[in-house]
Amino acid sequence: MIRILQQDNRLTKAIFALIIGAAIITMVITLVPGIFDNGANNNPSVFATIHTPGIFGKIVGESQQVQMADVQRQTMQQIQQQHLPEQYAPLLAGRVGQQQVERKVLALEADRLGLQVSDEDLRSFMQKGTLSQYIFPGGKFIGTDQYTNFVQQYFQISVPEFEAEVKSDLELQRLQSLVTAGVTVSDAAVRADYMQQGTKVKFDYAVIAASDIKKTINPSDADLQAFFKQFAARYATAIPETRKLELFSFDASNIPGGKPQVNDADVQAYYNAHLDQYKLPEQVKTRHILITVAKGADAKTDAAAKAKAEDILKQIRAGGNFADLAKKNSDDPGSKDQGGELPLMPTSGFVPEYSKAAMALNPGQTSDLVRSQFGYHIIQTEQKEAAHTKTLAETKDTIVPLLQQQKAGAAELNFANQLAAEAKKNGMQKTADAHSLHLVTTDYIGHDGVIASLADSSNVLTQAFGVAKGAAPATASTGEGYAVFQVDDIKAAHAPDFADYKPHILDDYREQKAPELLNSQLIKLADRAKVLNDLKKAAAEMNVPVKTSDLVGRDAQVPDLGALTGPASVVFSLPKGGISGPINEGPNGSVIQLADKQEPTADDIAKNLPTSREKLLNVKREEIFNVFVGSLMDKYEKAGAIVYSTKQPASPFGGR
Structure with a gap:
């Protein structure tokens, strides 16, 4: 099961949805300047302490704390999941800590409004929510061992901590829903937004590359010497120490x-000093067949499961192949495809009933029915090892x-x-x-x-x-x-001789002069294209290449032009045949002439109205909730209800 999960990108999305929490909540986080300078909390294990401010700003109620260990754990998770360099950890740790402070504040507000999540609510979410396909595939629980492995591998916390965080997320989602319940958008706004987002364009664009402009800049030695003197401070330490x-x-x-x-006495001394490293726990390798019984099932359901398990056991006793029967009948998705086989592992990883029965068998023996909280097990022990310490040999x-x-x-x-x-x-x-x-x-x-x-x-x-x-x-x-x-x-570091450093000075000179010259060429191209009402002709006169885009929307990336969400978005406001002014951003500059524009039809808008409404509603809800969160945090800050540690969180990779 776990190997399958490792290849499933949907799981990663689900993890981000849970552990990072409600996405809207984290968007309003900004690093508060000086939060580690003015705090009164000197406990190095605590990032911040949060109190509940009363109606008149007075601090009332019990305090809650954000632990440094939790900040470091989530920082490491985000570093690993987002594949960031480790040097980002100190900055990210501060932001993660503030996210957790904000979540605590929002949780206090949710509690005040009676939005707590019960154990039954949690169970329902696990069976039907985001992670149900991993924890209850096909509506059946994967088993305690697989569930524990799943939580530890992907969240690096214990099951109780994981379930507490899921409850917290669900509570904050309830708060968000309550705050934004009254948000509405008009049909006109939805239509206008869909019209804007659904419009596609095709256009010609002439591109002038800054690298080509630089090649045309050929200053004299006198020009370079003047530049060298003008920026003498820049070159004062150009030659390093x-x-x-x-x-x-x-x-x-x-x-x-x-x-x-190294002599035998040395080896013996090392062995004696590190005995704990050589201790092995009790371990067992087994096959098993599980017939599940849901928690709280009635006697009839339990009896039916037991009868099925007894029938399978009879087949095994009569010479039936255990592996084949496991593949056909077992309800454990983590082992059934392997014929019920589980690897050699510590017995502490199993429920007590399972461990006791497995260790009581000799290799090759099969147990009677074993009842656990998950149902009925048939266990076959393949290998077992008592707890022991490896010998010196x-x-x-x-x-x-x-x-x-x-x-x-x-x-x-x-x-x-x-x-x-x-x-x-x-x-x-x-x-x-x-x-x-x-x-x-x-x-x-x-x-x-x-x-x-x-x-x-x-x-x-x-x-x-x-x-x-x-x-x-x-x-x-x-x-x-x-x-x-x-x-x-x-x-010591010093200024170079002009003659020796001339190639570098030339590069710097071109780098400084190119943007001005590039903009001048773009203005000339745009003006000439508008006079001729033809970008291609104007570009040909100036020996500038022209390209043609595909039919693209606002989210497109166009070669040599970049994203259409930046300055190039002006193309969506042009009439057919219209020519833009200079578009100068990054290493290239361009001028655009619109060739075609396709806007959504009335039928398109009507067909997509519900989906478009929900998208726009989500944007509005996000805006409203951001305002609510900012106001709530401001209330706590003004009341002095948030006390940060004077110690910054250490990097989870070591250092600061």
Whole structure:
């Protein structure tokens, strides 16, 4: 079941609908400046504390808290689901925290209005709502194990936490429905909106590329020198700082006495210190057939399920193939297609009745009927393992290389520190000679440069650019060992010579002059096209290429022109044959002449009126609810009912 879910894009949409909450709610979130500067809450585990303001602004009632752990968890979920770089985490964490504060405030308001969600409401949503196809496929529950795996894999929280969040979402949806219940739109507004959104156009467009304009800009040396002087501050540090280093490096083979050896005592000591890592829980591998009985089913239904299970068990006892009978009869969608087989897994992952029965069997034996909260199980044990700790013999092959690496790393670091101390006393060259190491003097090198003699010079250069010229020798890892280095000389960042930097100055000059020249050419093209009433003729005179679009709507992306939601949307307001002014955005500029416009007919509008009305209603509801949320948050803020932590949420990936 889970493998199927991993390939189903609908599940991702459902998860976003639930965990991110009501989409309208999160749209009004903005990062409040200074929220971490003025708070009175110094508890590092709490993002914010929310109180209930009374009628006259006085704080009343019990407080609620947004936990830092929840903020970090949801931040990580959004980073992973949206495939964002990890460096976005600190900013996103602040926004996620504010979303949770807003949800708490809205939940308090929903509670005040009596909109709480009951357990029965939750059960109904699970069976009929967004996630029903995954939790109750075909109207049948997938089973506790699969349900727990589903929640943990896609939401990274426990089942009780997941169900609490679903309840919260449902409550906020009720609040949103209540607030926006009176929103209406007129037929005229719906027709006008559909007319606008449904109109399609076809057009010719001439494109002038900024890159082509730049090629026509050929200033004299005098022009470039004047530009260079005019923007002297810009070029004052155009040549970055460089440094010359002396260094020698070594790896494990250079350590006096050779690589450190690992003996049996070392292995035994490590094993004793890490016993918890080698403890294995009680595990069992089984096949099972489940005949479900819905919670609260009457005695007749229960008896029918039991009778069916007993009949299947009789067939197995008579020599029937367990796997075939499971495929044909089992109600567990997670295992029936595999002949009822479940992988070797801890018994703690099963309901107690199942675990007890499975462990009581010997491999190959089949149980009597086992009743659990899900119905009747027939269990066949294939393999079982008692809880135990792996022996030293079983783990030695993994411990030895780990200890070898640790010992070698420690020995390398000690040797590096020893060499640095010697170099400080005796000099770099004498120290290198004394240990048969080769001293290298680099050319002047930048922070992002490469030292050819090192496998990885990034650590050396990072440290080298943080110390003064002539500072004591220091050490840095190289990926294959360590280097001992000293900064021999520094060339500060400085302005370049004009002659040496002329190609860069030319690029900068063209970059600055191109937009003005591009706009001038576009104005000339648009004016000439309007005089001739023909864009193609005007473009031919100026040697500008002309393209023709497909018949497209407002949501189209047109090659070399971009989205029709930007400045190019002017095409929808042109009459047939009409010519636009200059459209200048991004790397290209263009002029458009409308060739054809197709507007929705009265029949089209009438046919799509209900769908169009709902779309427009949703937009209006969103606007109204945004106003409501903003007003409610303002009320809480003015009453001092929201107290943020003085600590910003840490990135879930580490750091700040």
